[in-house]
Amino acid sequence: MNSENRLILMISSPYGARYYNVNLIFKHIIIYFFTFIGSIVFFILIALHTLASEINNIENKYKYIEDSYQTLLDKNLSLLGQISAKKEEFLLIADKIEDLEGIIGVVNDNPNYGLQNRVEAASITGLQKIFIMKFVPNGLPLDSYKRISSGYGYRIHPLNGSREFHAGIDFSSNLDTPVYATADGVVDFAKDGWNGGYGTLVKIDHSFGFKTYYAHLHSFAVKRGQFVKKGQLIAYVGNTGVSTGAHLHYEVRFLGSHINPKHFTEWDMSNFDKIFNKEKNVAWQSLLMTINNLMLQIPTEQRLSQQKQNLKES
Template identity: 70%
Template sequence: MVSSPYGHKYYNINLLFKHIIFYFVTFVGAVIFFILVVLHTFASEISDIEYKYNYIQNQYQNLINKHIDLSAQISNKKEETMLVADKIEELEGVIGISNNNNNYGLKSRVEIASITGLQKLFIMKFFPNGYPLNTYKRISSPYGYRIHPLSNTKEMHTGTDLAADVDTPVYATADGVVDFAKSGWNGGYGTIVKLDHFFGFKTYYAHLNSIVVNRGDFVRKGQLVAYVGNTGASSGYHLHYEVRFLGSHIDSKNFMDWNMSNFDKIFDKEKNVAWQSLLMTINNLMQQTPMEQQLLLLGQGLRVN
């Protein structure tokens, strides 16, 4: 009981204590429930984050593996491209294209090499070039004025003499037709083969031991036509080789040294040939001829010395 000037009040302590305990227990239960809910939510979030982390990590590892694989492929492609570029550079060197073409793309360089190469192959197939012998001892007498070994007089030597063993094979230096093939003296040439080539060129193969072609035969560049001998006005076994253009003899050594790698040099060395007119004619001819016919014309038996 609590007394005051206003009266007396009575309180039930047992009931109040029970209310306090009830509220306290309820509060603690609510707090524990809230904590459990929060912990469950956190656990779910952590599980979800772990799942996403593992997924991202797997994706990252896959990207790393793809990157490694792509890097290896790129490296291989670079090596292949470098090899192709080296081969194109070798081809450009063989057919005499300037290194300035390296400024162009690889595709353009391939196209330039193919077009220029085909034109040059055409020329090298039908114009005399290279040596008529695969093996020889020495050049025993060059083109030009000399003291003749038999007459001991100064005379113009119209060809190049290649000293070689008897019966060394003699090959045509360009496609053409056999214009003359005969044994005997033949004006000092002895046994001789004369070939008519395209665009006004002709080649002579003299002092032969024997011949294997006949007048009117078509021959290819690199085809066997005769064997080295010592017939006619000759002082030893050798091949007398001449190149003529429109009936006039020209320095055969320039044509013997002519090949794809030094293609342009012949234009400076040999001034007695109308090169500009010839090249324009060939260029126009090839532009008017389909590619398939050009390749057929070149044939499969091309032999470039």
């Protein structure tokens, strides 16, 4: 056989060397085998590298999704907190609206009546009522008093013993107890002296034909022609004129005629309609129509601003 097609292998040992002749085809097979094994190893390494890259990419995506999920959880918790806070605000507003409805005498028995509708109804009704009660005498002219020593109507005069008509209410009180205006108006009279038995006297002209008298004063804190607001200090309780002790004589007049002040001193937002039945000497329907017409001439924003101001003052 031709030696070019053979491969001679020499294996040496301490006992000597041995020679083996291998056919060249086996040499090729061995070369191909190791080349094949090397290729397999190379492709395995490439596959492992690719797999490692994919795993790393998946891990990055998983971390991104995990971070995004945590962010969404945080936002969800934040939104839940905001919703809870808004619910509390809503309940607080509903309670305040309910209080306002109670103050202005609005009765709402409809469970489907929304909060916005309730606010609008309370705003419109409340504004009308506040407007009326700002200019028409209402409430007490004193923060405190001992008792009502004499009411409105006929009585036995405490000094001369004769039966006479008493045009107002007498509030027995301590000397120098502050006296306040019961509605917005203009001081028509403020003078000390006898004044027909009234003693030191303040008269205030109010809108729509109303007028109030504050008599038997010790002193006064306003002057004629001065504009005053409801609740403004105007005088101090005294014992001047025809009087048997320190007290305030309070009158309410309409178009010059005496009317019972008791109905007006007990009048407030919670019983707003009560006076219309109690006091028949005032043409309330005509008066309310006039007031509503006046209010319609005031821009809505100005009316709401005025209402907020009035609520703060009250």
